Amino acid sequence: MKILTCPLNGPRNISEFTYGGEHHSMPDPNTTDSRAWAEHVFFHDNAAGIVTEWWCHSASSFWFLAERNTITDEVIRTFEASEIYNQRIDFVAASTVEGS
Amino acid sequence: MNPRLPAPYGSLINRDAPLDFSFERKSYQGFAGDSIASALAANRHWLLSRSFKYHRPRGALTMAGQDANTMVQLPSNPNALADRELISHKLDVMGQNYSGSLRTDRGALLGLFSRFLPVGFYYKAFFKPRGIWEKWAPLIRKKAGLGVIDQQLQPDYYDKQYKFFDVVVVGAGPAGMQAALESAVEGCEVLLVDENPILGGSLNYTRFDAEGVRGRQLREQLTKKIAANSNITCMTDAVCNAWFADNWLPIIRHKRLYKVRAKQTILCTGALEQQAVFHNNDLPGVMMSSAAQRLIHLYAVRPGQAAVIVTGNNDGYANALDLLDAGVEVKVIVDLREAPSQSAMIDAVVARGIRIETGYAVYEAQKARNHLSAVQIRKITSPGICADSGEVISCDLLCMAVGYTPTYQLVCQAGGQLSYDDDSAIFTLSNCPAVMQIAGSVNSHWDLDACLAEASRAAIIATNALGLSHTEEPAQIARESVSPNHPWPIFAHSGGKEFVDYDEDLTIADIINATRDGYEHIQLVKRYSTCGMGPSQGRHSALAAARLVAAATNRTVAKTGVTTARPPFAPEHLGHSAGRSFYPARRSNMHYRHLEAGAQMLQAGAWYRPAFYGSANNSQQCINQEVSNVRNNVGLVDVSTLGGIEVRGADAAEFLNRFYTFGFVKQPVGKARYALLTNEGGVVIDDGVACRFSDDHYYVTATTGGVDRVYQSMLKWNAQWRLDIDIANVTSAYCGVNIAGPRARQVLAKLCTDVDLSAESFPYMGVRQGTVSGIAARLIRVGFVGELGYEIHVPQHCGEALWDALMEAGQEQGIRPFGIEAQRVLRLEKGHIIIGQDTDAMSNPMEVQMGWAVSRKKPFFVGGRTISELEKKRQLRSLVGFVINDPRAPIPKESHLVLEGEQMTGRVTSCNYSPTLQKPIGLAYVNLENTQPGSRIIIKSTGGVRITAEVVPLPFYDPDALRQEL
Amino acid sequence: MSSITPTQVTRRSQLYRRHSELGAEFEENNGLILVKAYGSETELAQAKELGLADLSTLPRTGFKGAGAPDWVTAQGVTLPRQPNTCAVQSDAGLVAKLSYQELLVLSDLNATSSMIEKLNQCSVGEQTYALPRADSHCWLAVTGSQAAEMFSKICAVDLRAHKFANAEVAQTSVAKANSIVIRHDLGSTQCFYILTDVSATEFLWDCLLDAMAEYQGKPVGIEALRALV
Known part of the structure; x- marks a missing residue:
């Protein structure tokens, strides 16, 4: 059983966590072409090497990110999502913005 | 029982506690501490089992629980290892894998046909002609497997426990004991694990010096020190059965599985003695030299009367001295080596006048009465090849001392690499992770002092790494150049075997x-x-x-x-995997009210829910009555399991707008709105209603099975969006009921006086906060079952009180509880889908006729872009309603196929008899040609019967939705 | 026998039937009904060895949100410094910090703490959101010198005294149910509060009794717990 270190709760058995998939930025859904969108949704990089992944500590529902080497299964570091997402994200419609 | 050797022989047995047991229905006596095999050996009974394929007689090989020769049947379980399992009073032991008796096994005839059972037999024999396997299978199945399982057995209580240590030392031989002692620096919690009943490992039975005193002395010294050290915990009779990531060690002791987390692991797992390969090397009486020594020293049992030793190292000579001391005649030492190295051990043997033949091999063993009776020794002419003739020497014991393999299993599981040097026949292990050290014979150290020195070194590395010591790391210990491993103790024989x-x-x-x-x-x-x-x-x-x-x-x-x-x-x-395990069962606050009302409970996910109320023999009638009562009077169903999520804050509406498919920004306060959730792939994954209690407060429901995922998903999205909201999963904090039926308002009005319940002021899809029977409640007018209905959500601890109040108030109106079976029928009549039942991993909103619940005017929502892509493509299937008009047709079940000719074109997702329509109704995916009302579809129903169903518009019941909006 | 029954009030522990079956004597304290004792004369000694108590009907509440720490501080709450630790309040209540933005407030064993009622009554500040902790979670207490050893059968976090200090908090899995475990010693006796999803209360209670059996652990009433302080 691997140990994963939650930035909030410290080192815990990995069975306390839920895997949330690879982390990658969403392309602009209103401007990106169909192919790029399909790749975003359906394709995974599945890279051999260091990848960034979403993990959630189930007991505290705390989401964070982990850098993991998929070749050695070594977790290099874990960090809070706010390190990447540090400001509010807004979406604007491609053509007209809904007046609400 | 034959007399045992005098003490101090027999370190494991208690001579004051004789025990009677039986083997193959014959009574024997042994001592407490005896294994089944040692007690039988003391009675000069050597035959323990029959081999798997040829049913050859087999006896003890290792006396260490490391081979399959000793597998016997116990009343509680098959395949017990007779050299590991202890005897107990009146224990009833049987042999395995024979027909007739263990002594005269008819299955042994198979050995005569061995040349017709070549390697790869199964692959070769049953591959062709096609169909032949079916003929052979019953016979093979009967022969396959070992032992018998008692299917009536009441399983014992097996459980698990976590343990935490700074250093775990696996193996309590000389290296392990020394490593434990050296690790036990201040602040270091050390666990020493060994599979044997006492500490000491090889010190208990191996002769390290010609005099035979060093092992015992060292054992006493180390044992005393360990006992006095409060930092060391010892676990004997405990097998560390694997190495898993980050030093996670499953240690099995009796009926408990310890899940041990170590910061550092030191593996001192020792080495396993290997057999010589020659004709009939499997006869009872042929054993590892260490097995003979275990019998002598641990159990005070003489392993035979007249022995031959085949050796490729000096340990065979130590073995000879042990045998001599125990009163066993040693007829000859057959040394595979042409010129053995000098050693005190050999000198001692020579001094005792034992015949030694160097450059010789045991070419074959001979059998009489299922036991070794003689060996033929021959001169080795080149590696693996013997002279054409040899000398026959009668004996009843053959000890093999030709080398060892390191017990490398755990090391390799941790990523360690095993290497072998073809010239020296030495194994080495490398590439261990930093959290693992190895010491002793597992690392090919054979000299006792070298083992101890290396164990100390491993311990220093471990405690230094933990920051508990700052000792200078000693230099690596040099290995001896001479290996105890003979490079080729393998001698082919014209007769094989x-x-x-x-x-x-x-x-x-x-x-x-x-x-x-x-x-x-x-x-x-x-x-x-x-x-x-x-x-x-x-x-x-x-x-x-x-x-x-x-x-x-x-x-x-x-x-x-x-x-x-x-x-x-x-x-x-x-039992260790299947024993005590945890499935957190969830109960609503009204759970016991359902039981009192005679509910048949079922588990939906983790939740207990009432299926229906009444006798299990009468389920359909009960369900039909519950349905009718909702349609005609009023019913009450526990919906506490429904997910509930609070979304609060300035951006609450904006968040829901992004998360769900519908538009929520303009949703008025006091209203509920259907909330359909798709994932990024545009697939429908959950639904519920979003109730707006104020501008910045939504209470969103989610499906029972989906809420945890929905909640996690909400948090994950907002970890990125960083909207000004708080999301809280309050599923368990609220209990809920749905009171539904034309008389629902009448009942509720008796208990709820602070909310105007009239249709005008509290219409369908309205939400209010008020009190019901004095309990603060959230009221939601929903129509899942298609009647006038109110969901009433109250704080969890009030559930029972709410239930009682409603049941009492509704008596006059004929209120009855209904279960989830009736609820499923009611919602189906109304054409409402259940996510996960009527949808699958591909269902998009358009396919399930939910296009109306998707807003196309929003800048963004999860799944939105994919849905718009899907809408550009041709739709492949559609979920439609159907009825079955033929009253004789068997009612289809979920997942029954919709066929066109032999082609599958869809499947049924829901189907029930509708008491309201008085015929079976259902939902099915069909191709787009068959979606028009009036279309006929063919369903392969129960029993493979093809039936015709008619596609009808949805809903089946109350198409104008007059009843739910009453 | 006392005439107090759990059903005379609306706030009932999910376990009241189990308590009655065990022969519990209930007490009423300001409208709260708790198990006073199960009738054994050695209950105090039991609590020192290994006891299990149901505190589910005692008051508790929670707050969450970016403004929550400041707002509760303004209400007079002493905040623990680090997440996953707790602090005893001047009125004997207990406040646990579950994250930088989430707090759990527990009453003392006598329910004399007035803080919870005060916090629940007044309207919350900006970006502060109340959590219905009294309904969402049950509240059990495991006490005694054997408690940590017993926990090692059902919880993968090392709760031994020298590894999990008094006032530490672990959000983890207990018998596969997500739980908040708080070490809050009563006098010199180790005590762990467990707060778990209320729907799993019976499951957890049964698991704990099963795990405790090996150490002769038994349910104890609140009287025994109070006597430890």
Whole structure:
């Protein structure tokens, strides 16, 4: 059983966590072409090497990110999502913005 | 019982506690502490089992629980290891795998046909002609497997426990004991684990000096120090059965599985003695030299009367001294080496006048009455080849001392690499992770002082790494240049039967033929021949097989390698995996009210829910009555399991707008709105209603099974969006009921006076906060079952009180509880889908007729872009309603196929008899040609009967929605 | 026998039927009904060895949100410094910090703490959101010198005294149910509060009793717990 270190709760058995998939930025859904969108949704990089992944500590529902080497299964570091997402994200419609 | 050797022989037995037990229905006596095998050996009974394939007689091989020869049947379980399992009062032990009796097994005739059972037999024999396997299968199945399972047995209580240590030392031989002592620096919690009943490992039975005193002395010294050290916890009789990531060690002791987390692991797992490979090397009476020494020292049992020793190292000479001291005649030491190195041990043997033949091999063993009766020794002419004739020497014991393999299993599971030097026949282990050290004979150290020094060094490295010591790391300990491993103790015989793998009855020819059949890789040889796949998992076959494959394919053993040693190291009882485990069952606050009302409960996910109320023999009638009562009077259903999520804050509406498919920004306060959730792939994954209690407060419901995922998903999205909201899963904090039926308002009005319940002021899809029977409640007018209805959500602790109040208030109106079976029928009549039942991993909103619940005017929502892509493509299927008009047609079940000719074009997702429509109704995916009302579809129903169903518009019931909006 | 029954009030523990079956004597304290004792004369000694108590009907509440720490501080709450630790309040209540933005407030064993009622009554500040902790979670207490050893059968976090200090908090899995475990010693006796999803209360209670059996652990009433302080 691997140990994963939650930035909030410290080192815990990995069975306390839920895997949330690879982390990658969403392309602009209103401007990106169909192919790029399909790749975003359906394709995974599945890279051999260091990848960034979403993990959630189930007991505290705390989401964070982990850098993991998929070749050695070594977790290099874990960090809070706010390190990447540090400001509010807004979406604007491609053509007209809904007046609400 | 024959007299045992005097003390101090017999360190494991208690001579004051004799025990009676039986083997093969015959009574025997042993002592407390005896294993089944040692107690039988003390009675000069050696035959323990019959081999798997040829039913050959087998006896003790290792006396260490490392081979499959000793597998016996106990009343509680098959395949108990007779050399590990202790005897107990009146224990009833039987042999296994024979027909007739263990002594005269008719199955042994199979051995005569061995040349018709070549390696790869199964693959070859049953491959052609087609269909032949079906003929053979029953016979093979009958022969396959070992032992008998008592299907009436009440399982014992097995459980698990976590443990935490700074250093775990596996193996309590000299190296392990020393490593534990050296690790036990201040602040270091050390666990010392050993599979044997006492500490000491080889110190208990190996002769380290010609006088035979050093082992015992050292053991006493180390044991005393360990007992006095409060930092060391000892676990004996405990097997560390694997190594998993980050030093996670499953240690099995009796009926408990310890899940041990170590910061550092020191493996002192020792080495396993290997057999010589020659004709009839499997006879009872042929055993490892260490097995004979265990019998003598641990159990005070003389392993035979007249012994021959075949050796490739000096340990065979130590063995001879032990045998002599125990009163066993040693007829000859057959040394495979032409010129043994000088040693005090050999000098001592010579001094006692024992015959020694160097450059000789045991060519064959001979049998009388299921036991070794003599050996034929021959001069070795070149490696593996003997002279044409030899000398026959009668004996009843043959001890084999030709080398060892390190007990490398756990090391390799941790990523360690096993290497072998073809010249010196020495194994080495490298590439261990930083959290693991190894010491002792597992690391090919044989000299006792070297083992101790290396153990100290490993411990220093471990405690330094933990920051608990700052000792200078000692230099690496040099290995001896002479290995105890003879490079080729393998002697082919014209009559075959030189066993490489005892478990699977594989001989030299079998391994070589596997390579000739084209399976040259060691992993392929294993799978083709089954070598190493038996209960002892190649512990005694891996090395011999590797040597044979190497020779047959002109490679070195180093290049050939050995097969992967996966967990578990030793066989484990299913109880350890299947024993006590936790499935957190969830109960609503009204749980006991359902039981009192006679509900049949079922588990929906983790939740207990009432299926229906009444007798299980009468389920359909109960369900129909519950349905009718909702349609005509009023019913009450517990919806506490429904998910509830609070979304609060300035951006609450904006968040829901992004998360769900519908538009929420303009949703008025006091209203609920259907909330359909799709994932990024546009697939429908959950639904509920979003109730807006104020501008910045939504209470969103989610499906029972989906809420945890929905909640996590909300948090994950907002970890990115960073909207000004708080999301809280309050599923369990609220209990809920749905009171539904034309008389629902009448009942509720009696208990709820602070909310105007009239249709005008509290219409369908309205939400209010008020009190019901004095309990603060959230009221939601929903129509899941298609009648006038109110969901009433109250704080969890008030559930029982709410239920009681409503049941009492509704008496006059004929209120009855209804279960989820009735609810399923009611919602189906209304054409409402259940996510997960009527949808699958591909269902998009358009396919399930939910296009209306998707806003196309929003800048963004999860799944939105994919849905717009899907809308550009041709839709492939659609969920439609159907009725079955033929009253004789068997009612289809979920997942029954919709066919066109032989072509599958869809499937049924829901189907029930509708008491309201008085015919079966259902939902099915069909292709787009069949979506029009009036279309006929063919369903392959129960029993394979093809029935015709008619596609009808949805909903089946109350299409104008007059009733729910009353 | 006392005439107090759990059903005379609306706030009932999910376990009241189990308590009655065990022969519990209930007490009423300001409208709160708790198990006073199960009738054994050695209950105090039991609590020192290994006891299990149901505190589910005692008051508790929670707050969450970016403004929550400041707002509760303004209400007079002493905040623990680090997440996953707790602090005893001047009125004997207990406040646990579950994250930088989430707090759990527990009453003392006598329910004399007035803080919870005060916090629940007044309107919350900006970006502060109340959590219905009294309904969402049950509240059990495991006490005694054997408690940590017993926990090692059902919880993968090392709760031994020298590894999990008093006032530490672990959000983890207990018998596969997500739980908040708080070490809050009563006098010199180790005590762990467990707060778990209320729907799993019976499951957890049964698991704990099963795990405790090996150490002769038994349910104890609140009287025994109070006597420890």
